[in-house]
Amino acid sequence: MxxxxxxxxxxxxxxxxxxxxxxxxxxxxxxxxxxxxxxxxxxxxxxxxxxxxxxxxxxxxxxxxxxxxxxxxxxxxxxxxxxxxxxxxxxxxxxxxxxxxxxxxxxxxxxxxxxxxxxxxxxxxxxxxxxxxxxxxxxxxxxxxxxxxxxxxxxxxxxxxxxxxxxxxxxxxxxxxxxxxxxxxxxxxxxxxxxxxxxxxxxxxxxxxxxxxxxxxxxxxxxxxxxxxxxxxxxxxxxxxxxxxxxxxxxxxxxxxxxxxxxxxxxxxxxxxxxxxxxxxxxxxxxxxxxxxxxxxxxxxxxxxxxxxxxxxxxxxxxxxxxxxxxxxxFEKFFYKKAENSISGNAVREICPDNRGNLWIGTEDAGLNKLNVKTGNISNFKPDGLRTSIINSNIHGLLAVGNELWIGTFEHGLDVMDLKTEKVIRHYNAGTGANDLKSNFIYSFYKTMSGQILIATTKGLYTYNRSKDNFDPVAQVPDYIFYTSIMQDSTGMIWLGTIRDGLYYYHPVTGRKGFYTNDPKNKKSLIDNRVNRVMVDSRKNLWITTESGLCRLNPATHNFDRYTISDGLPSNVTYSIQEDKASNLWISTSKGLFRFNPVNKEFKTFRKSDGLTGDQFNYNSSYKDGDGQMYFGTVNGLIRFNPANFVKDTFIPPVYITGFQVNTKEAAINAKDSPLSQSILTTQSVVLSSTQSSFSIDFAALSYTSPIMTEYAYKMEGIDHDWIYLKQNRKVYFTNLSAGKYRFRVKASNSSGIWNSKETVLDLEIRPPYLASTTALTIYTLILSAMIFFVIREYHKWIERKNARRMAIFENEKEREIYQAKIEFFTNVAHEIRTPLTLIKGPMEKVIKRVSELPDMEKNLRIMNKNTDRLLNLTNQLLDFRKTETSGFSLNFVKANLSETIKDMIEDFQILAEQKDILLELKLQEDRLDAYVDLEAFHKIMSNLIDNALKYGESHTVVELLRDENKADFLKIKVKNDGKIIPYELHDKIFEPFFRAKEAEIRPGTGIGLPLSRALAELHKGQLLLEIDQDGFNIFVLMLPIHQLIEFNLKGKWKKI
The missing domain is CATH 2.130.10.10 (YVTN repeat-like/Quinoprotein amine dehydrogenase)
Known part of the structure; x- marks a missing residue:
């Protein structure tokens, strides 16, 4: 530094x-x-x-x-x-x-x-x-x-x-x-x-x-x-x-x-x-x-x-x-640059050296070029109308022979240039003579071991007769064929490629000749009749480039080994071929430059991303100089390189998953319905719903020298058994995958074909539709089990109910019989008792009227009268209940002032209340509340309710008359007592005939009063029920309609309501 x-x-x-x-x-x-x-x-x-x-x-x-x-x-x-x-x-x-x-x-x-x-x-x-x-x-x-x-x-x-x-x-x-x-x-x-x-x-x-x-x-x-x-x-x-x-x-x-x-x-x-x-x-x-x-x-x-x-x-x-x-x-590049030192065109064709250290380059679109290899200076030659200039800009064949440069054009004949003056000194056109060229399309030249100049045209192969300055057709091969390339091997055999007629060969000395063509039925035959170039390598193998791949001829068996895309070629359209000092073959194709080692089968493709001017090369356009440098022509210029400078790429790029799309849309981080909660670069597993079973994955190997040359391989475990190799694509699609767990694995190779041993892995789980999910299946199983359980349980219940019904019917019949027997018994007893009671009561009343005459007997007689009344009342109740049971009890509804009626009844019970030290209280919402009732039946209902309240109350009994707040055409009478609260489960039971709670058995009673009262209430189209209020009162509530279907007024007229 x-x-x-x-x-x-x-x-x-x-x-x-x-x-x-x-x-x-x-x-x-x-x-x-x-x-x-x-x-x-x-x-x-x-x-x-x-x-x-x-x-x-x-x-x-x-x-x-x-x-x-x-x-x-x-x-x-x-x-x-x-x-x-x-x-x-x-x-x-x-x-x-x-x-x-x-x-x-x-x-x-x-x-x-x-x-x-x-x-x-x-x-x-x-x-x-x-x-x-x-x-x-x-x-x-x-x-x-x-x-x-x-x-x-x-x-x-x-x-x-x-x-x-x-x-x-x-x-x-x-x-x-x-x-x-x-x-x-x-x-x-x-x-x-x-x-x-x-x-x-x-x-x-x-x-x-x-x-x-x-x-x-x-x-x-x-x-x-x-x-x-x-x-x-x-x-x-x-x-x-x-x-x-x-x-x-x-x-x-x-x-x-x-x-x-x-x-x-x-x-x-x-x-x-x-x-x-x-x-x-x-x-x-x-x-x-x-x-x-x-x-x-x-x-x-x-x-x-x-x-x-x-x-x-x-x-x-x-x-x-x-x-x-x-x-x-x-790859050194030569391409057209306006007003600069460059070749004149893009579509480079034949390349050949002269004996002065120059390289001549023909183009199909802009004439001829001379490259000074030492200085890098380039001279351009184009038609200018003069006889000393080239005849046409579309150059195909070039050959330097001594001080002359032979130039073949497209449909404009053949020019010969003096290399000293760089002027055209001769021109040849097609003619009709025996020693004339038959085509102006001069495709290629070749100088043989003997010094002959061979000219390949669209109508035959010719040799140049220097002494006569004309052209002799080559007799050993057909004269009507379009020849594309010429090559002589070390034995002197001349090999000719054709545009559509296969591979020809002949020996100018021995006269041996023949041809090879494609046989569709023979996979060992020439792969295609369209032959572009023929070359013999250092091992004396004959290689042929065609429009359908590369071939190698085995001269002993006359069989051809074929190499195509399936063997690694980037394209089956192969143009030109050269061999480097390491015995690698360099083959130009329509999709890149292919380096191939025939011994170990290693290969590598170079493309524009590697430094080429373009991927498509051109026909008959290659040359190797004495230093091993190679030149190849493309449709976008010329490249020059030395294969010895290429070193194996040892950098192993890491692979990352760079994109994840669901149903063709990129999955955003933490977006609604997105399976990604973090970047796909750091995501190790993805869970997808059943509607997200179609997705695609992007990946990239982080190598930048030639990313297009990076190859990938992936495997989706759960679907793929083997690795799937991708030449250039770095996106894979999966459509409608079944529910389940998968593992996506991907790896990559560098530009030299060295694979990264470290794979990138992404685990995926596709959940089934909810109706087919584990949860749903569990629910289905539970439901089915529950249904089976309930069916079995209901069946057993049905059997139990059936048996219970049978038993209930039997017991009901039995109870009915007992009940009827009990009623009949009490009714008969009541009838038997009532008659003597009536007979006793009459004389007793007469005696009482004369009680003043017997003052000592008054008290005893009144007690006897009282109990006789009570006993008679009980027998009447029993007989009345019987009538209600047999629908023999009829009521006469008359308009009555219930306020006054209840007030009178309270006065009758006041003495009894005082004897029991119970406060008997009456509450009237209004001074007068009228209703149509049967007065006798109403009196019986209220007497039973007040009597019960006093019988079981402790210190306070309240009778309340008011309008029903929920039904305007009803009255409500509440009889409250502060006695022991009747349990909820007995609220209906106490209205059953002859039922008496255990707590009530210590007090006198028959169990007929409440059932009779409810029956009479229902004959009034009313109700009698029991409630418990928040103050701890037992409340018997009597609800009666104000009007009845048939009413009787005091004037003795019936009124239909």
Missing amino acids: KRILFILLLFSVELLQAQPFYFRRYQVEDGLSNNAVLSSLQDKKGFMWFGTKDGLNRFDGYTFKIYRHDPDDPNSLGGSFILCIYEDKDGVLRIGTERGLYTYHPSTETFSHVKGSLKEDVKTMHMDKHHNLWYIAGLGIYKYDVVHKTIKAYPKARFFEATSICEDDQGTLWFSTADGFICSYDAVKDDFKSYYLFNHSRPAPSNWIEKIFYAGKGQILIGTSNQGVKRFNTLTHTYEDVLIYNIDQTEIYARDFVRVSESEVWIATESGIFIVNNIPGKIINLKKQVNDPYSLSDNAIYSFLKDREGGIWATTYFGGISYYAKPYAL
Whole structure:
């Protein structure tokens, strides 16, 4: 490095291009977000990142993924103007924008603003050995402690306006300033020491330092805006001006540096790239060439990046990205460039050397060219109407013989040029004579061992008769055939390719002759009758290129070995063939240049992405010189290369899954119905619903020298038994996969065919439709089991109910019989009792009337009368209940003042209440409430209810008459008592005949009163029921309609309601 810099001081810049430099361009048309590219980085995974004026770009060799500021997305970048990109020692990607510093989160592909950082333009970053991230924002210096998330500022007002950062071998940080200083940071003192770099330099309008770059061994290269490149010695603290001026003496504006090797540094400037290497006194300045698509895309170079494969990425302000890869430069290109030293056309045909060190190149679209191999100068020859110029621009055949150049044209005959004067001295047209050419389409020439000149035309093969200056048809082969190529092997046998008639051969001395043609039934025959070129290799194998593949003739068996696309050829259309010093065959095709080793069967295809001018080559267009350099003509120019310079690619690219589409739509992270919760780059498994069973997967091997040559292989476990190999495609589709678990595996090979042993794996699960899911099947099973269980249970219940019904019928009949017997018994007893009671009561009443005569017997007689009344009342109730049971009880409904009726009844029961020390209370909602009732029946109902209330009450009984709040045509009578609460389960039971609760058995009763009362209430079309209120009262509620269907008034008239 020191030697290089010394050379720069001694010599001026020369525009030297000792070797070709070819760049591949990436611009907006290729998917880049903006052609103004300000920064670049390759991350630890291998992805390329580019910062532009309109977004951050991630590149995988095929496609750009763009990240921009989105005002509606708080997780997007704060700004789209990307000034710098940096990956710290922990692998965290930091993005410097015009609106502050941001951190990239790869799992979600989102960004977050570094807390505490100002929203100013972040120009550059660097992490020191203590894991502090230093960055320059708004020309101020900031130190970000990534562990403790704290930021310390070094304000420009107190220190200086900083522009760039670098770190030397000792771990010392260096900063450049906007006014010409370079400053070292003292970590102990937390301060800076400055060194001025313009003391002994020419005055400049600005001392701005754009970039400092540590080049090793104590040397820092300094790029300035007006004084080019300087060199600073960190040990002596001295500087030297190194490279100041362009060739036109304008100042160099240096922006960036990259060390390509120990002996080579590239400098990015506003005037292209300066390459400094160990050629004494020589500096190469690469610039954009208007007519050269392989030159730099722009002269304003903003940043450099050297990738893991050794390629150099140069980002420009207007031209996007220019990428230089050494393998890409192995093919030297010759193509038409207007007004420059170049070949005259694109469709290159025959190539042949002369004895003066020149190479003659014919084109089918622009005449003849002479290349001086030593100087690189190219001369063009086109028809100009003079007899000494070539007759036509469409050149097919070329042959240099001594001082003459034989030139075959398309349908314009044959020219012969004097190589000394470079003038055409003879011309031959087709004629009708026996020794005339029969066609003006001269396809090819060949000089035999004996010195004969053979001419292949569309109508036969001819030899030139020098003595007679005419042409003799070759008698050994047909004269009507279109011959395409001529070759003589070491035995003297001459081999002829034809346009459609196979392969001919003859021996001019022995007279032996013959031909080979294609036999569709014989796979060992010539593969195609359209033969393009014939060649014998160093092992004396005869190779034939055809329109359907490559053939090798076995002379012993007369069989042909065939090589086609299935054997690795990029195309079956094969044109020309050459053999290198390593015995590899180089075959030009319609889809690239094919290198093939016939011994070990190894092959490799080179395409435009490898540095070719195009993938389609041309007929009869190849040549190998004595140094082993090869020339091949294409329809887009000529390439030259030395096979010895090709080395095997040993870089094994990592493979990443870069895209996942469901039903043809890209799956977004955390979007609705998306299977991705994080970036597909970090996703290891994906779960898909039944409606997402059609999907596609993108993948990329991160190799950039020739991505189109990367081959892939994948296997979807669960579907594929073997690996499926892909030549160029990097997307696979899966349609309507069945529910289940799968594993997708993918791997890749590099451009030399070396496969990556580390596979990339993605596990997938496709869930069945819900109706066929495990959950659903479990539910189905449970439902079916439940149904079976319920069917069996219901069947058993049905049997039980059936048996129960039988038993119930039997028991009901039995109970009915018992019940009827009981009723009959009580009825008979009641009848028997009532008669004597009546007979007793009559005389007793007479006695009572005369009780005054027997004063001592009055008390006893009244007791007897009272009990006789009670007994008679009981017998009447029993008989009344019987009538209700047999529907023999009829009612007469008359209008009655229930308020007065109840009031009278309360008075009758007042003495009994007082005897039991019970408060008997009456509550009337209104003074008069009328209803149509049977007064006798109503009296019986109320008597039973009040009597029960007093019988079982403790201290308080309330009778309340009111209108029904829910039914306006009903009255409601509530009889409450504070006796022991009747359990809920007995609320209906107490209305059954003869039922008495255990608690009531200690008190006198028959169990007939309540059933009779309910029966009488129902005959009134009313109800009698039991309620419990919140105060703990038993409440018997009697609800009666105000009107009846048939009513009787006091005037003795019936009224229909």
